[in-house]
Amino acid sequence: MKHLELFAGIGGFRRAMDVLTNDHIMDFHCVGYSEIDPKAETTYRVNYIIDKDEIAMGDIVAFTSDKKNIKSLPKFDLLTGGFPCQTFSMMGNQTGFDEDRGQMFFRIMDILMVKKPKCVLLENVKNLWNHDKGRTFARIKSELESIGYHVYADIFNTADFHLPQTRNRILIFATTAKIPRNFQFTAKLIAEEFDKKYKETSLAHYETINEVLKQDVESKYFLSERIKPTLLADGSSKFKSKSDINMKIARPLTATMHKMHRACQDNYYSQDFITSHGKVNPVDTMTKEELAKLPIRKLTPEEAFMLQGFPSEFANNAKSHGVADGSLYKQAGNAVSVNVIYAVLYYLIKCNIIK
Structure with a gap:
């Protein structure tokens, strides 16, 4: 056809x-x-x-x-x-x-x-x-x-x-x-x-995000100490949201995820959740202030491609031809x-x- x-x-x-x-x-x-x-x-x-x-x-x-x-x-x-x-x-x-x-x-x-x-x-x-x-x-x-x-x-x-x-x-x-x-x-x-x-x-x-998340990624994908409290916040008196991390079924990927929205819109994962393959989830026991002290990262472009059903190699091939992460996130x-x-x-x- x-x-x-x-x-x-x-x-x-x-x-x-x-x-x-x-x-x-x-x-x-x-x-x-x-x-x-x-x-x-x-x-x-x-x-x-x-x-x-x-x-x-x-x-x-x-x-x-x-x-x-x-x-x-x-x-x-x-x-x-x-x-x-x-x-x-x-x-x-x-x-x-x-x-x-x-x-x-x-x-x-x-x-x-x-x-x-x-x-x-x-x-x-x-x-x-x-x-x-x-x-x-x-x-x-x-x-x-x-x-x-x-x-x-x-x-x-x-x-x-x-x-x-x-x-x-x-x-x-x-x-x-x-x-x-x-x-x-x-x-x-x-x-x-x-x-x-x-x-x-x-x-x-894949049945859960843990089959997609890589154990070791570059440090640039981890959130800075400065930005973590903002991304994890549940909003203000005018705008309330449930900003959870470690979602086993990811939130919908957006074309603007490279801008890093709050955790109620984007997907973020703590390193202990990743290394334990989801068996350890500090969200269940910690406050937002405590969570903000953990190593937390965003998805990599390869993982974003995988969540849409593409091989991770698609993102890697594009990178080798000069396509930057920001463009790859938008594409996913x-x-x-x-x-x-x-x-x-x-x-x-x-x-x-x-x-």
Whole structure:
């Protein structure tokens, strides 16, 4: 099956398809990708085998502004994309289609109207489902249906797919294929099918963070004595939060985690928790003041990549080509979770929707 990956980032959709190909479930071949961030494209290019005839689309706005570019794309059967989500995110201004980034969905529509691939798989933040009292999602569904697609969607939590990260995202599947009456597209059903299969796959899978955390890392990943009290604080009288560390199922990675938010938003781990493989958790017995005296560190870029289902080598390969930690954290936070995409595609293949 030929595939076009939009808003590629570090290639979460592509990685899932590479593993499906490797597992002899179905052969996938990428015909092109779009990515505007040069650092993300570096990570992408050093970790995938890019065919000489594969089209690097670059900035999708510039690319789709000329219809000849769209027409020049090779035929493909599946379009994927985690289109920019900041305008729909709970952490953003939730301006939706009123902001330029929210218009990126319509650049997808520009391509779909010309190329009409059989299948589309899109990812976005959970808040897209209810944004603007449901009108934003209704608009997306209506636009896809207007050009002949059947549309399905549900909320998927990465933690349900054997990656220890609480990360809820909406996945939208659209197809022009004839759909059986009994077809269901639900996260619960797809997770159940994945549970029967995942141990036989080439995917990375972990049940808790302790299978991801490395015992020894560079000192630069440890929090300074000055910053620990601030990051561990439960907030002020105007803003209260539960700033716990040592979460066995990590909080959702964010694109801004390199800025180091409070522990209610980011993931931090004490060294005794790491070395004991989670058997010792000082959170259970210590005050915040006592915790602040312990060696505590943030995730490394390699660990962040692993929490999204990528091999740690992806981050190391990017580092060897000059990609800094800050960019790697951003890339991990923006990525789609590989196991979730694998599970969805496997389910669609098993249901004979993708064939």
